[in-house]
Amino acid sequence: MVAMAMAKVTTRPAGDADVDAAVEVLRRSITELCVADHQNDPETLAEWLANKTPEQFRRWLAKPGLRTLVAEREGRVCGVGMLSADGVLHLCYVHPDHLRRGVGRALLVALENHARGLGLERVTLDATTTAVKFYEAFNYRCAGASKRGFGVTACRAYAKALERRHRR
Template identity: 45%
Template sequence: MSFEIRPAAPPDAAAVCQVLRRSIAECCVLDHHNDPDILAAWLGNKHPAMVNSWFESSTNYSLVAVLGGEVVGVALLTGAGKLALCYLLPEAQRQGAGTALLLGMEERALALGMKALYLHSTATAEGFFDASGYRRDGNVRSPYGVETILFWKPLVQNAEPDARKRFCNCNSA
């Protein structure tokens, strides 16, 4: 399947919200266990105005995966080297869009001079990031009450993990 990977733009915000909300609600049950409080907290900032603000931030870089003219995935990289989002619609998973988004973010990070990428993975996505060469570096509780796995990946030879990246300090994504 061939996905178009392109920079996200403000007109994509509503479609990206649907990607985020459906992916979290439908695919991350292992993480939220259908707990309404956790879901409400996790989904609370997933609305078009907030997503648009993430896209417009000069410190973020966002990509979308598009198939047949429809946004089916999103990834967001912060200026601090954190992959803050990497989500797909349930029906777009395991078809190459996630890998394409991840590779696009790694290329962008390298172009920005970053030596490593960091992310907080759900248990649901743990296998994907592990298979993509990311290294586990412990667990971190998210602001919305889900235990996440801290992963990092060296993008250049001899890169070392940054201990300061262990803590989320982000409520943006």
């Protein structure tokens, strides 16, 4: 049996043409991949998805200080990430059809590199139960107690010290 090569994942800044695909990634990822968090509770899902709309995504794109990226594979948007200028990771979502194929890693690396370019020394985030193992695999460490998220969800503060990349 011959192993098929996995299509390369690329990242780039999100634009107006990406809005619908990016919102689909966010909504499907939350609905389908974050069940351990929302527990299929309708009120929790409604609260979590309330701002995952094309209108809100356009507002994020226009907001100074937010770096919003999409990940693509074979020309299709398969992930969305967002980092604010103060080093807070707000979004890192992968389309369910592209899970465990390097999409999350590509987004995280690109956003961490952006943070380094801003001169930041660390990235912080609130990790859901679903995402904890992913972030820990990339050297994020717990930085605080659990706190209430959307509805029945809980989040835990995580942080990562950024190493400076040395140029040769």
